[in-house]
Amino acid sequence: MERLFGSVTIKINDKIFVKDPASSDLGKRIIEQSILMINDIGFEGFTFKKLGLQIGSNESSIYRYFENKHKLLLYLTSWYWGWLEYQLVFATNSIGDTSEKLKKAIEIVTRPTVKDSAFSHINEVLLSNIVINEYSKSYLTKEIDTENKEGYFVIYKRMIERFNEMIHAVDSEYKYPSSLASTILEGSLHQYFLKDHFPSLTDCHEKGDTTKYFTDLVFHTLKAKQNG
Amino acid sequence: MERLFGSVTIKINDKIFVKDPASSDLGKRIIEQSILMINDIGFEGFTFKKLGLQIGSNESSIYRYFENKHKLLLYLTSWYWGWLEYQLVFATNSIGDTSEKLKKAIEIVTRPTVKDSAFSHINEVLLSNIVINEYSKSYLTKEIDTENKEGYFVIYKRMIERFNEMIHAVDSEYKYPSSLASTILEGSLHQYFLKDHFPSLTDCHEKGDTTKYFTDLVFHTLKAKQNG
DNA sequence: CAAATATAATAGTATTACTATCAATATATG
DNA sequence: CATATATTGATAGTAATACTATTATATTTG
Numbered sequence: 001m002e003r004l005f006g007s008v009t010i011k012i013n014d015k016i017f018v019k020d021p022a023s024s025d026l027g028k029r030i031i032e033q034s035i036l037m038i039n040d041i042g043f044e045g046f047t048f049k050k051l052g053l054q055i056g057s058n059e060s061s062i063y064r065y066f067e068n069k070h071k072l073l074l075y076l077t078s079w080y081w082g083w084l085e086y087q088l089v090f091a092t093n094s095i096g097d098t099s100e101k102l103k104k105a106i107e108i109v110t111r112p113t114v115k116d117s118a119f120s121h122i123n124e125v126l127l128s129n130i131v132i133n134e135y136s137k138s139y140l141t142k143e144i145d146t147e148n149k150e151g152y153f154v155i156y157k158r159m160i161e162r163f164n165e166m167i168h169a170v171d172s173e174y175k176y177p178s179s180l181a182s183t184i185l186e187g188s189l190h191q192y193f194l195k196d197h198f199p200s201l202t203d204c205h206e207k208g209d210t211t212k213y214f215t216d217l218v219f220h221t222l223k224a225k226q227n228g
Numbered sequence: 229m230e231r232l233f234g235s236v237t238i239k240i241n242d243k244i245f246v247k248d249p250a251s252s253d254l255g256k257r258i259i260e261q262s263i264l265m266i267n268d269i270g271f272e273g274f275t276f277k278k279l280g281l282q283i284g285s286n287e288s289s290i291y292r293y294f295e296n297k298h299k300l301l302l303y304l305t306s307w308y309w310g311w312l313e314y315q316l317v318f319a320t321n322s323i324g325d326t327s328e329k330l331k332k333a334i335e336i337v338t339r340p341t342v343k344d345s346a347f348s349h350i351n352e353v354l355l356s357n358i359v360i361n362e363y364s365k366s367y368l369t370k371e372i373d374t375e376n377k378e379g380y381f382v383i384y385k386r387m388i389e390r391f392n393e394m395i396h397a398v399d400s401e402y403k404y405p406s407s408l409a410s411t412i413l414e415g416s417l418h419q420y421f422l423k424d425h426f427p428s429l430t431d432c433h434e435k436g437d438t439t440k441y442f443t444d445l446v447f448h449t450l451k452a453k454q455n456g
Numbered sequence: 457c458a459a460a461t462a463t464a465a466t467a468g469t470a471t472t473a474c475t476a477t478c479a480a481t482a483t484a485t486g
Numbered sequence: 487c488a489t490a491t492a493t494t495g496a497t498a499g500t501a502a503t504a505c506t507a508t509t510a511t512a513t514t515t516g
Binding site: 087186194 | 376415
C-alpha cells in the first residue's frame with residue numbers, strides 16, 4: 001500500500017504500557033517477537049519468561065514495558081485496529097457515493113491481511129491471526145468495565161462508530177446501525193476462525209468469500225437510496 | 229415451559245468428564261456451584277480449590293469428575309447448547325411453513341434466557357451469562373483441532389447445522405447458509421455482551437431487540453418463496 | 457568524566473494446577 | 487451381618503506462573 005508520507009505511527013493509549021515499546025530497540029523486539037510467539041504457542045502458553053529467553057533479554061526488563069501479558073495483548077490488538085482504521089480512512093476518504101464508500105469499508109475490514117512494509121518490526125499477517133484467535137480474550141474479563149473507562153478499547157469503538165455512520169449515510173431509517181457494524185467487525189474475525197477450525201460452520205472458504213458474504217448481508221438489509 | 233414427560237436429560241459427550249457429574253450428589257453440587265462461582269468471579273478467577281471450599285468438599289474430589297477447569301467449562305457450555313437445542317426442536321417441530329419455522333428458531337436462540345424448573349441444580353439464566361462471557365474461551369485454544377475431533381463441540385455444531393437446513397428450506401439459492409447460521413448464534417451472544425459492557429456498539433438494549441435485529445437481518449437477506 | 461538511565465542477573469514469594477498417597481466413610485453384595 | 491468395593495476427604499508435594507525486589511552492569515547524555 002502506497003502512503004502519502006513515509007512515517008505514519010499508530011497512536012496507542014499510553015495507559016496500556018509502562019514504557020512505550022516504540023521508543024527503544026528492546027521495546028520493538030518485545031513487540032516483534034511477542035507477535036511471533038503468541039502466534040506460535042498461543043496466548044495461554046505465552047509468558048514473559050519465555051519471551052525474555054527468545055529475545056535474549058530478561059523477564060524483569062519486559063515488565064518495565066508492560067505490567068503483564070494482558071496489557072501486551074491490549075497493545076498488540078489496539079495497534080492492529082489502529083492500523084486497520086488507517087487503511088479504512090485512507091481508502092474510503094475520497095469516495096463520495098455513500099453505498100460505494102460502505103462497500104469499500106466492508107472490503108477493507110473483511111479481506112485477508114497482507115504484509116505492510118511500513119512497519120518493519122510488525123508482521124501484520126501474524127498479528128491479524130492473533131486478533132482472530134485472541135482478541136475476545138482481551139475484553140471477556142472481569143476487568144472489562146474499568147478498562148473500558150480507562151480507554152483501552154477506544155480505537156476499536158471508533159472503528160465501529162465509523163461503520164455506524166457509513167451505514168446511517170446509506171440508510172438513515174435503518175434501526176440497528178451499531179449492531180450491524182459490530183456484526184461486520186466481530187463476525188468477520190469469526191468467519192476466519194471457522195474457516196480454519198470448524199469449516200462446516202462457514203461458507204467462506206475461498207479468498208474474497210468473507211467480503212462477499214458481508215457485502216451481500218449488509219446491502220440486502222439496507223435500503224440504499226439513489227445517490228444517498 | 230411445558231414438557232411432554234418429566235425427565236428429559238441433556239446428553240453430554242462422556243469424554244468431557246472423568247466421572248459423570250449427573251450420576252452423584254457431589255457431581256451435581258459441582259455443577260450447581262461452579263455455575264454460581266464462574267458467573268460471580270469469572271472463569272479466570274475460578275479454581276477447583278475455591279470450588280471445593282464453597283461446596284465443603286475437597287479439591288482432589290473435584291478432579292475425580294473433571295480433569296481440569298477447561299473440561300468443566302466444556303461440560304457447562306455443552307449442557308447449555310443441548311438445553312437450547314431441545315427448546316429449539318420442541319418449539320419448531322410442528323411448524324410447517326419454512327419462514328415461520330426459521331422465525332421461531334431465531335426467536336428461541338436470541339431471546340433472553342428464563343429459568344427452566346426441569347433441572348433443579350442448574351440455573352439457566354446464570355449459565356447463559358457464562359456462555360455469553362466465556363464460551364469463546366472454550367474454543368479459542370491451541371487444542372481446538374484435537375478437541376473438535378474428540379467431538380467436544382458436536383451439540384453446538386448440530387445447532388448450526390439445524391439453522392443451516394432451515395435457512396436452506398426458506399431460500400435454497402442463498403449461498404451462505406452456514407455462515408449466516410454462525411452469525412446468528414455467535415452474533416446473538418455478542419450483542420448481549422455489548423449491551424452490558426459496550427452499550428454504544430449495539431442497538432439491542434430492550435428485551436426483544438436482539439430477536440428483532442436478527443429476524444430483520446435474515447429475512448431481508450433471504451428471498452422467501454410463497455409457501456416455501 | 458560524572459550522573460543519570462536502561463538493562464541484566466539473581467533471588468524470592470504467593471498462587472495455580474495439578475499428582476500421589478492414605479485414611480475415613482458410605483454402599484453394595486454374597 | 488460381614489466383607490469387599492467404591493467414593494470421598496485430608497494432607498503433602500511438585501513444577502510452573504506471575505509477579506516484586508534488589509543489586510550489578512552497561513550505556514547515554516550533559
